[in-house]
Amino acid sequence: MTTLSTPSSALQRVLAFPVTRIIIAFFCVMVPFLLVQGIAFKLLEHKSLVVKVCQFLGICCSYALYCYYVHKVEKRDVSELSHDNAAREFFGGAFIGALLIGSIMAVLAVLGAYHVNAINSPSVMVAPLIMHLTVGMLEELLMRAIFFRIIERSLGSVIALLLSALAFGAGHLVNDNVSVVGMATVVSTGLLLAAAYMNTGRLWMCVGMHAAWNFVQGGVFSAAVSGGTVHGLLESTFSGPDWLTGGAFGVEGSVLSLLVTAAATFVLLMRAKRNGRVVLPYWKRAA
Structure with a gap:
């Protein structure tokens, strides 16, 4: 009965x-x-x-x-928001994010596609810094701490990586000046940030990486960030084909950004696999 x-x-x-x-x-x-x-x-x-x-x-x-x-x-x-190593992981992630976007801008400058025309007062970076820190904290809490983490615990890391990256990309479809390469880079960045979360099990590296990636683009180099224009420290212009500069969508629409984020994602995923951070789906764990 x-x-x-x-x-x-x-x-x-x-x-x-x-x-x-x-x-x-x-x-x-x-x-x-x-x-x-x-x-x-x-x-x-x-x-x-x-x-x-x-x-x-x-x-x-x-x-x-x-x-x-x-x-x-x-x-x-709330282990994903643990204070243990929070500062080290946040600033480490910020360094990685700044390094990735900085290397892309350096290549564009060497190729003659990025030109600095003037230097503004450092005070212009305050508003973009606060804005991108807020955006990084919000999107990482939603997409990594909630969406990725909960799906990973049930369906495993691989499915969680794919679904969270696609959801992250879909969330940017409403942005201005969307391009195919730009959306591919956003999806790749979603994979990168999820891979960073897998390596630490905490949110701080993701927030630092996300905030620095956006802030350095707009707040320092004055490049459009996911289609939105920002006036930063370096008053600048771009020249060259959209596939290289990213066009109106910003540097994220450049094939350089797609290649760099994909390479960084591969490195972090290999590190996560080596350290046993890949979660199997529930049916394989049960077996």
């Missing part, structure tokens, strides 16, 4: 379902961020530095509510 499940056990099964957890976690992250951002937009000028500071504070609230979600729903310590 089959007994009916009690409501509590049924609720536990629903909460244990990966899609349910992704939806709840996304909700916990986006609500405080959008609430704080909406209030800031209502009371302040949209482009003011204070608004960007408020957005940063909003994502800090999102991190706090995400921790509450993990404790209450997943009932575990």
Whole structure:
């Protein structure tokens, strides 16, 4: 005779379902961020530095509510936001991100495709720095700490890598001046950031890498970032074919960016495999 499940056990099964957890976690992250951002937009000028500071504070609230979600729903310590080695991993990731985009810009300069016309005041980098740190924190919390992590625990690393990278790319389809190469680079970058998460099991390297990649593009070299124009430290112009410079989408639309991110992804994935960080899907673990 089959007994009916009690409501509590049924609720536990629903909460244990990966899609349910992704939806709840996304909700916990986006609500405080959008609430704080909406209030800031209502009371302040949209482009003011204070608004960007408020957005940063909003994502800090999102991190706090995400921790509450993990404790209450997943009932575990928030290891992905552990303070252990946080500074080292964040600045290490920032160094890698800056190095990758810096090497691309150096090649463009050597080829005569990037030209510096003037140097602006360093103060122009403050707003892009806050903005890209906020964007990096938000997107990494959503795409790596939530989407990738939850799928990986169920379906394994390979499927999680592919799905999270495609979702990351799909999220950029609404950007201005989208190009085929640009979208391929964004998907490759999604793989790169997921590979970084696999190597540490924490979010800090991903946030540092993501924020530095975007900030150095716009805040330093004044290149368009995923289709959005930014005025940074170096007042500059590009010349040459779009496949090399990236065109209006920015340097991410260059084949150089696609090659560099793909190579860096391969290195990190090999390192993750060597260190036993690749998770098998649940049916293989059961076997």
